[in-house]
Amino acid sequence: MSALSKDAKVAVIGAGAMGAGIAQVAAQAGHPVKLYDNRPGAAAQAIDGIDRQLGRLVEKGKLGAEDRSAIVARLQPVEAIEALADSKLVIEAIVENLEVKRGLFQQLEALCGEDCVLASNTSSLSITSLAAGLKRPQQVVGMHFFNPAPLMALVEVVSGLATDPALSDSLYATSLAWGKKPVHTKSTPGFIVNRVARPFYAESLRLLQEGAADCATLDALMRDAGGFRMGAFELTDLIGHDVNYAVTCSVFAAYYGDFRFQPSLIQKELVDAGRLGRKSGRGFYDYAEDAERPQPANLSSTTNISTCVLEGDLGVAQPLVQRFKDAGIEITQRAGTGLLRVGDAVIALSDGRLASQRAKEDGLRNLVLIDLALDYTKASRLGISCSADTTPDALDQAVALLAKAGIAASRLSDSPGLAVLRTVAMLANEGADAVLQGVGSASDIDLAMRAGVNYPQGPLAWAGQIGIGNVLRVLDNLQAAYGEDRYRPSLLLRRLHAEGRAFHD
Ligand code: NAI
Numbered sequence: 250m251s252a253l254s255k256d257a258k259v260a261v262i263g264a265g266a267m268g269a270g271i272a273q274v275a276a277q278a279g280h281p282v283k284l285y286d287n288r289p290g291a292a293a294q295a296i297d298g299i300d301r302q303l304g305r306l307v308e309k310g311k312l313g314a315e316d317r318s319a320i321v322a323r324l325q326p327v328e329a330i331e332a333l334a335d336s337k338l339v340i341e342a343i344v345e346n347l348e349v350k351r352g353l354f355q356q357l358e359a360l361c362g363e364d365c366v367l368a369s370n371t372s373s374l375s376i377t378s379l380a381a382g383l384k385r386p387q388q389v390v391g392m393h394f395f396n397p398a399p400l401m402a403l404v405e406v407v408s409g410l411a412t413d414p415a416l417s418d419s420l421y422a423t424s425l426a427w428g429k430k431p432v433h434t435k436s437t438p439g440f441i442v443n444r445v446a447r448p449f450y451a452e453s454l455r456l457l458q459e460g461a462a463d464c465a466t467l468d469a470l471m472r473d474a475g476g477f478r479m480g481a482f483e484l485t486d487l488i489g490h491d492v493n494y495a496v497t498c499s500v501f502a503a504y505y506g507d508f509r510f511q512p513s514l515i516q517k518e519l520v521d522a523g524r525l526g527r528k529s530g531r532g533f534y535d536y537a538e539d540a541e542r543p544q545p546a547n548l549s550s551t552t553n554i555s556t557c558v559l560e561g562d563l564g565v566a567q568p569l570v571q572r573f574k575d576a577g578i579e580i581t582q583r584a585g586t587g588l589l590r591v592g593d594a595v596i597a598l599s600d601g602r603l604a605s606q607r608a609k610e611d612g613l614r615n616l617v618l619i620d621l622a623l624d625y626t627k628a629s630r631l632g633i634s635c636s637a638d639t640t641p642d643a644l645d646q647a648v649a650l651l652a653k654a655g656i657a658a659s660r661l662s663d664s665p666g667l668a669v670l671r672t673v674a675m676l677a678n679e680g681a682d683a684v685l686q687g688v689g690s691a692s693d694i695d696l697a698m699r700a701g702v703n704y705p706q707g708p709l710a711w712a713g714q715i716g717i718g719n720v721l722r723v724l725d726n727l728q729a730a731y732g733e734d735r736y737r738p739s740l741l742l743r744r745l746h747a748e749g750r751a752f753h754d
Pocket residue numbers: 262263264265266267268285286287288291341342343344345346349353370371372373393394395396
């Protein structure tokens with residue numbers, strides 16, 4: 250199905266942060282756009298704002314002055330909803346309230362032509378419910394943009410139960426023509442991004458609550474080892490804890506209290522205290538001008554390491570071996586189960602078991618576990634944890650080995666799956682369940698997480714690199730360690746592993 254033709258009239262309702270951004274995107278793509286807000290003067294004000302934004306692009310040489318004028322000329326503020334009668338596509342970005350949005354769509358159905366598409370930018374309401382009771386529910390669809398809409402590439406094209414599939418295809422093609430990266434998704438709570446992203450926040454929050462490490466250390470691990478742009482604490486401080494906590498609560502409630510989505514008490518405490526993040530001057534971090542930013546905790550060592558013994562291979566962490574060699578360390582290779590022996594220490598990649606449990610079960614002394622990294626050839630930091638019997642000397646030798654390759658070691662208390670590994674395993678688990686339930690394809694889920702929340706890698710492709718069997722083992726071990734349903738592995742992971750297949754096969 251083809252994209253909406255460029256001369257098709259587009260209407261955007263709601264001239265707030267999202268509506269203004271969406272109107273700009275549509276006008277930049279060449280459509281005549283009418284912008285309407287029920288607050289008098291708001292639409293004209295928003296168009297002035299867009300003009301100023303575009304002016305900045307002209308100053309930076311990213312947009313021609315003529316293009317700026319042409320875009321602004323295509324944007325028309327209107328003060329009465331009746332002026333939208335000739336629209337082919339209406340996108341609403343008004344207040345997040347089901348009754349108000351449904352009432353608006355009823356009004357539009359009576360006003361606009363039969364072929365007019367009614368799209369909602371809602372991030373949490375059901376498209377199926379929005380369409381219910383309308384005369385033409387097949388014409389209702391979700392078009393979920395991300396903030397700021399002109400910059401963020403992702404559009405979730407959301408189909409409700411009644412949505413005409415040809416219409417979803419047409420909006421997908423239209424989003425592409427608008428320079429966006431669209432994905433198809435079903436109208437389920439959180440759609441793709443707001444559902445699959447939950448563990449990114451939840452696992453860091455849980456580690457913090459359990460005293461595994463402090464905020465600065467956990468954030469640094471997610472950045473320097475995980476390759477994420479921000480850790481969960483700095484990101485939720487930026488989003489605002491009221492907003493992030495409300496999304497978690499709404500997804501948790503919508504999935505009937507599934508513990509996979511359980512909100513965090515420590516985030517609730519922040520909300521209750523009014524520590525909403527940057528916007529209130531304080532969240533997990535203090536944003537006062539004179540406040541000192543806490544630094545991640547690094548272990549240091551003055552020991553010089555020159556040799557180590559590799560037994561088997563380190564799996565996904567194997568590129569570390571080349572880094573150690575490049576740092577001048579002599580490595581002796583033996584057969585074995587994926588261990589690196591340096592001095593008294595035995596180093597291994599976490600498999601989701603506690604270090605002390607693994608040491609006991611596998612008969613290992615002085616065990617030091619390392620965390621997952623996105624790219625072991627480049628990671629500047631790794632999380633580590635130790636078994637209870639690990640001596641200070643053995644820990645020091647492991648830290649010294651990492652330091653020699655330019656890797657800072659940040660210690661967590663003995664926590665199953667450390668920080669990055671458990672987070673990525675849980676992101677992949679949620680993505681897998683979303684695929685299993687037909688919410689989106691594996692490639693759309695990966696694309697959504699990269700384009701919508703800037704993940705360095707799609708969680709399902711990442712799971713493929715780690716190995717589906719390894720991810721499954723981590724989740725099984727997490728579930729055994731906590732005894733909680735929260736960590737239950739998705740049936741799809743188990744099925745793919747049993748069949749020897751990957752997500753993208
Ligand atoms: P906002 O509060 O900045 O703007 C909403 C605008 O809609 C206001 O200008 C208001 O006057 C107008 N409005 C309210 N009721 C109206 C009505 N009945 N008729 C006409 N205009 C009306 O809100 P924001 O952040 O732009 O969000 C709008 C929608 O986009 C919501 O559904 C929200 O869930 C969704 N969304 C928000 C994102 C965000 O990051 N802010 C991201 C993605 C979706």
